[in-house]
Amino acid sequence: MKTALTIAGSDCSGGAGIQADIKTMITNGVYAMSAITALTAQNTTGVTAIMESTPEFLGEQLESIFTDIYPDAVKIGMVSSSSLIKTISDKLKKYDAKNIVVDPVMVATSGAKLISDEAVSTLKEHLFPLATVLTPNIPEAEVLSEMKISNEEEMIKAAEIISEKYGCAVLCKGGHQINDANDLLFKDGTYTWYNGKRINNPNTHGTGCTLSSAIAANLAKGFDLDASVKRAKDYISGALAAMLDLGKGSGPMNHAFDIQSKFTKENSEAEQ
Ligand SMILES: Nc1ncnc2c1ncn2[C@@H]1O[C@H](COP(=O)(O)OP(=O)(O)OP(=O)(O)O)[C@@H](O)[C@H]1O
């Protein structure tokens, strides 16, 4: 069985972070492992507390993983401080990690800031150059390209700037309303659109985490980047279209939409 590792923060409410990543990796057919960068106390309405891992403890987690079950792909999500980012880049280099998907998580859907300003420059210097693909949303792509994005041409330009600056592919995600949930992959000087149909679902907590983990899982299985993005896009569309509605704020998606039918009959029997 192929294996994937998520290096990210825990979301105790289960919709984003490590929890979303593990659900996504399992349902995309790989064995999932996790190295936790921080514990968050959060739910669908917001983040109330963050407790970071120490760099030493994060380093120990990564040593345990890489010296035993080598990951075929690595996804990196919320990493809030420079020392944690440096620990990750040191270990990825030490173990020659492959298929690295970096989701530059900066702000949660609920509005909470998940990274310090100093850490953004450390991400750029130490982690982005190791990435196979970066997956910024539009606000993150604006920060990284230092330009405003208000149409598709500007999305292409921003992705090109980021790709050239860091020498990796860039998937600029269009979930933030510019178009119909169309994402742009800029790679090797050219671009491809991955068109999605906007699903009228207000519950989008964890979409970024889920998409990047689905890409990592498919890279782990041996698909190339284009095929992995296409498969990840199909997966997230299915998870959103399942219209799960939990919590008081922007709720989580149904990561298990594909296997849920197996349980539908017994769940409804149990409810009666
Ligand atoms: N309403 C929607 N319908 C269909 N696809 C969507 C919708 N919202 C987001 N997506 C898709 O979800 C993926 C994540 O995009 P988005 O821009 O929301 O990322 P993000 O902002 O990093 O996510 P997060 O909300 O987790 O921070 C993209 O493939 C995007 O096109």
Ligand SMILES: Cc1ncc(COP(=O)(O)O)c(N)n1
């Ligand atoms: C631990 C953790 N990692 C990432 C996110 C971003 O996800 P979203 O923007 O969908 O809330 C989050 N809320 N929590």
